[in-house]
Amino acid sequence: MKNRLIKNTKKIDKFLINFLKQQKSSLLVKPMKYGVISGGKKIRSTIIFDIGKIFKLNEKRLINICAAVECIHSYSLIHDDLPCMDNDDFRRGKLSTHRKFGEATAVLAGSSLLTLAFEIITSKKNNLSSRQKSEIINLLANCSGHTDSYRFWFF
Structure with a gap:
């Protein structure tokens, strides 16, 4: 399992790094990359990847x-670390995004990762049908x- 996590993490990180390089020049790309390429195990992605391989889906x-799932997960972590939420100074052994880049930049970077997830899914390079894209979105x-990720903040 550990080897699969490492292998999948490398593939997903490589995709995300390349996708972020293609973005228009923005001051948010650096904090977005910092938040999404941050040493996480990418367990959610590995589960999705493994299930997809069982059904022989295109790699x-x-x-x-x-990658889209990781963008959404990273956005939620960046926002969760903010002073108005958990006010965490560190995430995965590094300064949290708001501590490294400032609170306003962290809010914008996290929100940008959320929208980046949908940009990845709707990319023409994906070769997904409109129906498939719509269902995934x-x-x-x-x-x-x-309905889901914010639920824990209220309990």
């Missing part, structure tokens, strides 16, 4: 979907908004 498409939205 490139799987990596894109996994719907699933991601349902798992990352008020």
Whole structure:
């Protein structure tokens, strides 16, 4: 399992680094990269990747979907670390994004990672049908908004 995590992490990080390089010049790319390429194990992505491989799904498409999931997860972590939430100074042994780049930049970088996830899914390079893109976007939205990821902040 550990080897699969490492292997998948490298593939997903490589995709994300390349995708971020293609973004228009923005002061947010550096903090976005810092937040999403931060040494996490990418367990969610590995589960998705492994299930996709069982069903013989295209590896490139799987990596894109996994990268989108990691963007959403990283956005939630960046926002969770903010002073108005948990006010954590560190994440995965490094300064949290708001401590390294400032609170306002962290909010914008986290929000940008959320929208980047949907940009990845809708990319023409994905070769997904409009219906497939719509279904994936719907699933991601349902798992990352008020119905799921924010639930823990209120309890």
